Amino acid sequence: MRGEVQTEAVRSDRKVAETRRFLPSRTIVLVGLMGAGKSKVGRRLAVRLGLPFFDSDPEIEAAAGETIERRVIARLLALPVHVLATGGGAFMDPATRELVARRGVSLWLRADLDVLVSRVLRRSNRPLLKQGDPRVILAELIERRYPLYAEADVVVDSGEGSPEATVNRAIAALAACPRAILPPEV
Numbered sequence: 001m002r003g004e005v006q007t008e009a010v011r012s013d014r015k016v017a018e019t020r021r022f023l024p025s026r027t028i029v030l031v032g033l034m035g036a037g038k039s040k041v042g043r044r045l046a047v048r049l050g051l052p053f054f055d056s057d058p059e060i061e062a063a064a065g066e067t068i069e070r071r072v073i074a075r076l077l078a079l080p081v082h083v084l085a086t087g088g089g090a091f092m093d094p095a096t097r098e099l100v101a102r103r104g105v106s107l108w109l110r111a112d113l114d115v116l117v118s119r120v121l122r123r124s125n126r127p128l129l130k131q132g133d134p135r136v137i138l139a140e141l142i143e144r145r146y147p148l149y150a151e152a153d154v155v156v157d158s159g160e161g162s163p164e165a166t167v168n169r170a171i172a173a174l175a176a177c178p179r180a181i182l183p184p185e186v
Helices: 002-021 038-049 056-062 066-077 094-103 113-120 127-131 134-149 163-175
Strands: 027-031 053-055 083-085 104-110 154-157
Touching: 027 038, 027 066, 027 094, 038 053, 038 083, 038 163, 053 056, 056 066, 056 083, 066 083, 066 094, 094 104, 104 134, 104 163, 113 134, 127 134, 154 163
Parallel strands: 027 083, 027 104, 053 083, 104 154
Antiparallel strands: none
């Protein structure tokens, strides 16, 4: 038993060492529905990679509304490499997806309906969910948005585990993604 624990610890240490060596050449753009963990995981991912973190939602609010979302994301993607959490609907815009493809590496934090519902009900700052039954609204969003989120370069499940476990999976998946180490297109 003790040998198994030590072996597992060595494997874990190796995995951490391997992921510490990974540094993307492009901005990591987190996409996914509200409650998927874009902000929470994004902050931790940025710390682990030694990169700045930006959340486009407050940036958009500061710049006067959702109508300029594409311009705000374009401005953020022009900054040096960082981790960027986008609003849940940002990746629905074809021009934004194209911009992300040229300048970043997209990472979809995928979560199932039950996980999303349990997470979003903890907070009251989700205006979209005040328009009806949150479970029904999220189910409709999943149906509409998941096919487009599936176009992301990397998909990581953001389930019931800890945010740190999701960060570990994200770094491993990004390290295996060739686009993550290619320089961004101008």
